[in-house]
Amino acid sequence: MTDTNDVRIERTFDAPIDLIWAMWTEADHFANWYGPMGASIPTAEMDVSVGGRRHxxxxxxTPNGAMRMFFVGEYLEIEPKTRLVYTESMADADGNEMTAEQMGMPSGTPMETSVVVELEELGAQTRMVMTHRGVPADSPGGQGWAMAIDKMEARLADLGS
Known part of the structure; x- marks a missing residue:
């Protein structure tokens, strides 16, 4: 179930499910598409196992210089090639989760969100539904996800899928 507090993107790619799964689970692939236009991913550490961590x-x-952001999380569910669920929180460069107070938000504000990726094989194509729970669809995070998925599609084209 999604609501306005969730980003939900559905896309069908002209690529096999194995490659779309790799885009989400292999650090080298992930680093090549994640983030909004103009973003780079200098750190992509991913232990894709239940209970495994990601950093x-x-x-x-930006016009004011480079802005660095860090995210950490834990893999909660892994159904190879069909479903991936992980948490995501803002962090410092060392991978320590940031509190609401550190982010300038009221104490007690939930800082952990979750990402659910569902894949379905459609012959030579793959249908993906990505839901980021706890991130408003009309927020900068929602806009960033839309750009990231466009970058994934471009990356797939570069790979000749």
């Missing part, structure tokens, strides 16, 4: 570093050029 992602993103750098975005």
């Amino acid at each position: 992602i570093g993103m750098e975005v050029e």
Whole structure:
């Protein structure tokens, strides 16, 4: 179930399910598409196992210089090639989760969100539904996801899928 507090993107790619799964689970692939346009991913550490941790570093050029953001999380569900669920929280460069107070938000504000990726094989195509729970669809995070999925599609084209 999604609501306005969730980003939900559905896309059908002209690529096999194995490759779409790799885009989400292999650090080298992930680092090549994740983030909004203009972002780079200098850190992509991903232990894709239930209970495994992830630490992602993103750098975005802004008119005021480079902005760095870090995210950490834990893999909660893994059904190879069909379903991936992980948590995501803002973190510092060392991978320590940031509190609401550190983020300038009221104490007690939930800081952990979750990402659900569902894949379905459609012959030579793959249908993907990605839901980021706890991130409003009309937020900068929602816009960033839309750009990231466009970058994934471009990356797939570059790979000749």
